[in-house]
Amino acid sequence: MIWEEIDTHAKEWVKEAGDRIRLSFEKTLNIESKSNANDLVTNIDKEIEQFFINKIRGVYPEHRIMGEEGFGDELNSLEGIVWLIDPIDGTMNFIHQQRNFAISIGVYENGIGQIGLIYDVAHDELYHAIRGKGAFINGKPIPLLKESTVKESIIALNATWVMENHRIDHHLLIPLVRDARGSRSYGTAALEMVYVATGRVDAYLSMRLSPWDFGAGAVIVEELGGVVTNLKGEKLNFLTQDSLLTANPGLHQEVLKNYLKIDQ
Numbered sequence: 001m002i003w004e005e006i007d008t009h010a011k012e013w014v015k016e017a018g019d020r021i022r023l024s025f026e027k028t029l030n031i032e033s034k035s036n037a038n039d040l041v042t043n044i045d046k047e048i049e050q051f052f053i054n055k056i057r058g059v060y061p062e063h064r065i066m067g068e069e070g071f072g073d074e075l076n077s078l079e080g081i082v083w084l085i086d087p088i089d090g091t092m093n094f095i096h097q098q099r100n101f102a103i104s105i106g107v108y109e110n111g112i113g114q115i116g117l118i119y120d121v122a123h124d125e126l127y128h129a130i131r132g133k134g135a136f137i138n139g140k141p142i143p144l145l146k147e148s149t150v151k152e153s154i155i156a157l158n159a160t161w162v163m164e165n166h167r168i169d170h171h172l173l174i175p176l177v178r179d180a181r182g183s184r185s186y187g188t189a190a191l192e193m194v195y196v197a198t199g200r201v202d203a204y205l206s207m208r209l210s211p212w213d214f215g216a217g218a219v220i221v222e223e224l225g226g227v228v229t230n231l232k233g234e235k236l237n238f239l240t241q242d243s244l245l246t247a248n249p250g251l252h253q254e255v256l257k258n259y260l261k262i263d264q
């Protein structure tokens with residue numbers, strides 16, 4: 001009951017936020033960089049996060065909020081109901097392409113994902129799942145994931161992780177990219193998770209993401225029988241940054257064991 005009510009509010013807010021983002025295409029963006037010159041944020045990222053926080057606080061003052069742009073609460077536990085909000089996932093795409101970005105909202109209770117909403121604004125496609133009630137695209141049920149092997153899979157990952165980098169031994173990823181049927185880089189973790197959920201790609205991996213990047217996607221992928229862990233095969237905790245590997249169960253196991261050399 002409570003989840004249906006929260007879901008109804010969240011969907012309405014996400015659509016309104018999408019309208020605001022579409023209107024912003026006509027205006028000049030104010031763009032700043034964060035941790036490095038290519039880590040970008042705009043006035044719209046900040047405005048949309050504040051929009052959600054005002055809406056949530058208005059209806060659910062007891063809920064806590066973790067948002068990428070820092071307007072939410074400082075959290076050091078996931079007790080109670082916590083909203084994980086990424087107002088624009090794929091900001092670089094938003095700025096350069098006005099597509100390939102999404103709003104991502106996960107609602108967790110005591111660390112367990114209950115609701116995941118990912119809104120592909122440019123396509124007006126809302127992906128959503130309520131734990132135990134299925135996952136949907138614009139209200140239409142999404143079928144369960146099919147199994148696949150590396151040889152017949154498309155794997156989503158950023159090319160930077162296959163170059164020498166300080167987060168992973170790239171020699172592990174070169175054979176994976178070579179053996180896979182294809183590789184893709186979309187630059188938006190939320191949509192890449194949705195693509196796993198809908199079978200458009202078979203796996204997605206990243207070295208460095210935050211709870212607002214994967215909070216909503218985890219609910220949607222798991223609802224369809226997919227597996228979501230870090231690259232060591234461990235559960236995510238949704239309070240801290242982590243790496244990510246998400247895929248159908250057979251492929252997830254094959255990538256962990258045969259490529260990342262993790263024995264479980």
Ligand code: 2AM
Nearest residue numbers: 039088089090091092187188189190209
């Ligand atoms: P963002 O657009 O919300 O920042 C890009 O490959 C994906 O990784 C996006 O989902 C992006 O989310 C995320 N990401 C996480 N940390 C990042 C960082 N420090 N710089 C750029 N993208 C980051």
Ligand code: CA
Nearest residue numbers: 040041068091
């Ligand atoms: Ca960002």
Ligand code: CA
Nearest residue numbers: 086089090213
């Ligand atoms: Ca993000």
Ligand code: CA
Nearest residue numbers: 068086088089
């Ligand atoms: Ca973001």
